[in-house]
Amino acid sequence: MPKYYVYDTETGEVVHSHEVYDVTSGQSMPCSSEEVLAVVDESLRDRSLDVVEANVDRPSAGHLLRVDTTSGAVVQEPRSE
DSSP: OOOEEEEETTTOBEEEEEOEEOTTTOOEEOOOHHHHHHTSOGGGTTSOEEEEEOOOOOOOTTEEEEEOTTTOOEEEEEOOO
């Protein structure tokens, strides 16, 4: 089941998560980076964004997802207070 995460390439902040489902089969469908970026909120488009595919669940309470800009891995980290 492909899950896509749009992130700021400078900070690693995940700004959008994306999945596409086929209503007939109920299966998650692959899509291109261009398709994912096309649905990102317009207010975010002035940032340097990229897309990574990862099979990561929602973060635990009090945590957020971030992309390690060196490795490209999606990681969970505690929210700042």
